[in-house]
Amino acid sequence: MPNTNYQLTAPFVAALAELGLRHVCISPGSRNTPLTIPFADTEGIRDWSHHDERSGAFFALGIAKADPGRPVALVSTSGTAAANFLPAIVEARHARVPLLVLTADRPAELRDVGAPQAIDQVGMYGRAVKWSHEVAEPGGDGPAGGYAVTLAARAWAASLDAPAGPVHLNFPFRDPLVPDRQAGPAIVPDRPPAYLAGRLLADDLDRAVALLSGRRTVVVAGALPGPEVAREVAHLAATARFPVVADPLSQLRAGAHDLDPVITTGDVLTRAGMLDGPLAPEAVLRFGAAPTSKSLTAWLAHHPEIVQVLVDEAGWRDHGHRLAMMVRGEPGLTAATITKAVSPAPEGWLELWRSAETITRRALAALPFPSEPGTVAALADSLPDRSSLVIGSSMPIRDVDAFFPAIPRRVGFFGNRGANGIDGLVSTTLGVAVASAGSTFALAGDLSVVHD
Numbered sequence: 001m002p003n004t005n006y007q008l009t010a011p012f013v014a015a016l017a018e019l020g021l022r023h024v025c026i027s028p029g030s031r032n033t034p035l036t037i038p039f040a041d042t043e044g045i046r047d048w049s050h051h052d053e054r055s056g057a058f059f060a061l062g063i064a065k066a067d068p069g070r071p072v073a074l075v076s077t078s079g080t081a082a083a084n085f086l087p088a089i090v091e092a093r094h095a096r097v098p099l100l101v102l103t104a105d106r107p108a109e110l111r112d113v114g115a116p117q118a119i120d121q122v123g124m125y126g127r128a129v130k131w132s133h134e135v136a137e138p139g140g141d142g143p144a145g146g147y148a149v150t151l152a153a154r155a156w157a158a159s160l161d162a163p164a165g166p167v168h169l170n171f172p173f174r175d176p177l178v179p180d181r182q183a184g185p186a187i188v189p190d191r192p193p194a195y196l197a198g199r200l201l202a203d204d205l206d207r208a209v210a211l212l213s214g215r216r217t218v219v220v221a222g223a224l225p226g227p228e229v230a231r232e233v234a235h236l237a238a239t240a241r242f243p244v245v246a247d248p249l250s251q252l253r254a255g256a257h258d259l260d261p262v263i264t265t266g267d268v269l270t271r272a273g274m275l276d277g278p279l280a281p282e283a284v285l286r287f288g289a290a291p292t293s294k295s296l297t298a299w300l301a302h303h304p305e306i307v308q309v310l311v312d313e314a315g316w317r318d319h320g321h322r323l324a325m326m327v328r329g330e331p332g333l334t335a336a337t338i339t340k341a342v343s344p345a346p347e348g349w350l351e352l353w354r355s356a357e358t359i360t361r362r363a364l365a366a367l368p369f370p371s372e373p374g375t376v377a378a379l380a381d382s383l384p385d386r387s388s389l390v391i392g393s394s395m396p397i398r399d400v401d402a403f404f405p406a407i408p409r410r411v412g413f414f415g416n417r418g419a420n421g422i423d424g425l426v427s428t429t430l431g432v433a434v435a436s437a438g439s440t441f442a443l444a445g446d447l448s449v450v451h452d
Contacts, residue, residue, distance in 0.1 A: 003180060005177065006037075006179050008135075009038045009138075013038035013152075014038075015152035017042050020156075021070075021073060022067075023434075024039045024046070024073040025056040025063075027052070027056050028051060029076065029078070029081060031077045032076060032077045032102075032171075034179075035104060048060075054084040056427070057085045057088030057099075058088045059431040060072040060074050060099060061424070061427075062429060062432040062434075063431040065431070067435045069098075071160065073101075076103050078104050079117035079119055082124065087424060089101060093166055095223075095417065096164045096314075097165065098164040100166075100169070101125070103121055103124075103170050104173055105170050105172045106118040107172045107173065107174045122134050128166070130165045131168070133154075133168070138174075150192075152192055163313065205334070208327050211307050212338070212342055213341075217282065217283040217284070217285060218242060218284050218353075219233065219237050219261075220287070221252055221291075222289035222290055224249070227251050227257070230250060230255060231332075232333075232336045233332075235339055236335045237262075238258040240342050242285070242350065243349070244261050246406075247292050249414070250287075253405070254406070256410060263353055265356070266296050267292075267293035267402050269360060270295040278352060279352065279353060282306065282307065283306065283308070284307070284308045285309050285311070290317060290319065301320030307324045309325045312327075312328070312331070372395065377403055383407075383441065384409065384438065384439060385409040388432050388438065389411055389412070389413055390414045390425065390441070390442045390443070391443050392442070393417060394420075394447075399443075414428070416428055422447055427452055
């Protein structure tokens with residue numbers, strides 16, 4: 001039947017739209033036509049055309065970073081086209097960004113027989129994806145619509161289940177690839193099952209609270225998904241009088257939340273030996289990924305006497321191997337729960353850190369312009385409210401870590417720090433821009449620009 005492929009792909013795409021998909025990045029090809037046309041025909045899903053699969057994948061990554069909690073789809077034709085998605089998939093896996101990677105493929109009879117543009121695509125991304133599935137070939141005796149809808153729901157859920165990340169569906173298509181729009185009635189898909197993302201939170205946080213209460217506790221905030229989580233972490237720090245050493249990607253350095261406990265000079269203070277002196281903590285409460293600062297990460301790893309508690313909803317992000325406790329919970333909800341029970345730090349603890357922050361910031365303000373530190377300071381002075389800043393890996397993110405102060409304007413910080421690669425920065429920036437309400441800026445190294 002001319003519309004065999006579309007009996008599978010039309011309800012599949014309609015189900016994704018029902019689940020909440022809003023963006024798909026499509027690279028040109030013939031074999032992926034049965035996916036491309038339903039996406040183009042579906043209201044509510046914006047399709048972005050990209051000639052280069054690698055750039056298109058990083059563009060999708062940027063959209064998904066700027067719109068957390070909502071997967072973005074990628075579509076490619078068969079062969080090496082699909083292989084070019086891999087760098088962005090690796091970044092998405094390590095950065096916990098949900099992507100739906102949809103690759104078109106040759107049918108079984110054209111594999112391993114010398115057919116053109118036919119490579120082994122089954123499981124081609126290996127452990128870089130959370131789930132990989134070879135889609136049943138259209139045209140069987142089973143209920144294509146029900147299978148397609150269930151498949152869409154499963155892929156959607158797998159990409160969002162903690163830790164979020166990319167999933168891969170490989171679609172084998174036979175000719176004809178273009179639909180006969182006169183053949184048969186319109187396909188009315190079933191509604192997909194609703195998906196409620198699991199959010200695990202320890203029922204009993206008493207032990208964690210006891211480890212932190214009344215102590216000289218420092219919060220170390222790595223990359224966090226958005227301003228809502230940052231607001232809860234800032235509220236916890238302000239309530240408990242805990243200084244919070246804020247990585248640029250923590251979203252704590254800029255915003256309408258309480259900035260009083262936010263420390264932006266953690267890297268400089270660590271290098272200066274201040275954490276081995278009056279600022280030495282008794283306990284550390286970590287949120288999110290490991291901080292950008294190598295000196296701070298190394299310092300934490302070399303102090304086993306300090307009680308370290310990590311709040312993370314999945315995985316085991318502790319390459320220093322010094323945790324006293326892992327709290328398996330969604331960071332914002334866990335922070336709010338701890339806030340209600342924790343006792344504040346000793347009097348003067350936060351003020352001591354605030355004084356060190358002020359003195360260090362005053363010294364850093366004297367750095368000349370033009371220079372890399374001066375460029376970061378100029379950005380901090382001039383970025384408008386509700387803007388976004390995409391930061392290159394290597395030196396740019398370290399410059400921002402050292403020289404970007406806390407500001408009351410709402411600025412979202414983004415970077416490809418899951419795998420810390422320099423590739424794809426420009427494409428990621430463009431993706432962030434289309435998913436953000438305000439202006440988007442990028443701080444890039446020269447190799448990052450050349451790479452894209």
